[in-house]
Amino acid sequence: MKVYMDNGATTQVDPRVLKAMLPYFKEKYGNASSLHTKGQEAKGALEESREIIAKLINAEPEEIIFTSGGTEADNLAIYGTYKNLVITSAIEHPAVLNVCKELNHKIIKVDKFGIVNLKELEDSVEKDSLVTIMFANNEIGAIQPIKEISKICKAKDAIFHTDAVQAFGKIPINVKALGIDLMSLSSHKIYGPKGVGALYIKKGIRLKPIFRGGGHEFKIRSGTENIPGIVGFAKAAELAVKEMKKDNMKLIKMRDELIKGLTKIPNTRLNGHPKNRLPNNVNVAFDFIEGEGLVLHLDSKGICASTGSACSSTKLEPSHILTAIGLRPEQAHGSLRLTLGRFNTMKEVDYVLKVVPTMVEKLRKISPLVE
Ligand SMILES: Cc1ncc(COP(=O)(O)O)c(C=O)c1O
The missing domain is CATH 3.40.640.10 (Type I PLP-dependent aspartate aminotransferase-like (Major domain))
Incomplete structure (x- = not known):
């Protein structure tokens, strides 16, 4: 998919x-x-x-x-x-x-x-x-x-x-x-x-x-x-x-389903406001995970997502947005952003909710960040 x-x-x-x-x-x-x-x-x-x-x-x-x-x-x-x-x-x-x-x-x-x-x-x-x-x-x-x-x-x-x-x-x-x-x-x-x-x-x-x-x-x-x-x-x-009203109704439903499913993963928190947020935005931080690694693994499963951790040529910079809301650099590095759009479906949400928890578990098993 x-x-x-x-x-x-x-x-x-x-x-x-x-x-x-x-x-x-x-x-x-x-x-x-x-x-x-x-x-x-x-x-x-x-x-x-x-x-x-x-x-x-x-x-x-x-x-x-x-x-x-x-x-x-x-x-x-x-x-x-x-x-x-x-x-x-x-x-x-x-x-x-x-x-x-x-x-x-x-x-x-x-x-x-x-x-x-x-x-x-x-x-x-x-x-x-x-x-x-x-x-x-x-x-x-x-x-x-x-x-x-x-x-x-x-x-x-x-x-x-x-x-x-x-x-x-x-x-x-x-x-x-x-x-x-x-x-x-x-x-x-x-x-x-x-x-x-x-x-x-x-x-x-x-x-x-x-x-x-x-x-x-x-x-x-x-x-x-x-x-x-x-x-x-x-x-x-x-x-x-x-089409804002119609689009937003669908987006909010998918967004909330993703937030509900992803925050069930242990040691995971939602970034941003639980309600006062864009209808298409999901952003979570997984402890002990490196965001870029997660994004690349998700890509291998057909999922295009992004992370607040951006690798510059010499060092891995945490997102200035995530550190401004109080995340420690290592937490900011473990963020995943999913931004929904007009062409996404609930079937895709179900697929993401099947893949991400398994992927996080797998990556945590090999993570040097786990104590
Ligand atoms: C909040 C915000 N401002 C400005 C820009 C830049 O817009 P553009 O890509 O059209 O130059 C972006 C694009 O990522 C954005 O998200």
Whole structure:
């Protein structure tokens, strides 16, 4: 059996998305800046896609800037609006954290479930500072109190950016109601193509571009627009929001079944919040297990999963997210992340629940970590 449960890393392009994209590779290949019919056809698709994305988050079309993905949107938001101080959380994606580390920054702690400490945030925010805190976490699925964070920012005249790459399409998002100033989105986490995303920029927020060029995207992001990608992103976003309720019901059922089954394994704990987590996220830590070894063994059984332990060339670094929620490095190394998606089935969940406990038992028998 082949089981793909790494949808937090990326997703399969939905066949309906691919169908919407294909004409823009073939007959509708114009450059949206060209004056002729082919160019205007591409321009029409670009503006229609902008309207679709805007409407889904309750924004205006001119508040949406298309980018090459979540990483670029995060970089653009932070470099583009930074003045004197950027405040972020300890569990951000490297696309945020590594940018902040180049600037005058402060990192806010999270609790054992991965939720930011609002008191520490409130005490740290100053006038004109930029606050960048993710909507939902990629590894443990923790969902942040976005409304409360935006209120703190408003009260101090600070700008609030959120990386919603993992949340968009899985949680309803209304930027106006939530008081968000800037928000990063990515297409490939929601069954759209890779290499395309967007940055929402609230009207009135001044942002310096990163790229110098022909002044595309309202002079904010130069570069010929990726029309097939943008059309696919808009279609994927439309489907994700339209089918969110139905998809989530199924995802939550599978997620909870996996959590129930996996936490029955002795010396195993759930990472992240038991309830306040993304509908598709399962993350557990097995004592005495090396995560990369487990992932490779699962792969040999046809299961694609991931771990918070990433081997760099010289040393095995534990996940900064898992250590931020209080796991010791050796516990963080024993983590397994399963991220469900639209195309997973309960049969696959049953298969995973058959394979993982046996595999963990087998690996523990040969583990040098067992006392
Ligand atoms: C929370 C978060 N932010 C940003 C990114 C980067 O997005 P992209 O792959 O579109 O550059 C990811 C992707 O893993 C993510 O999970």
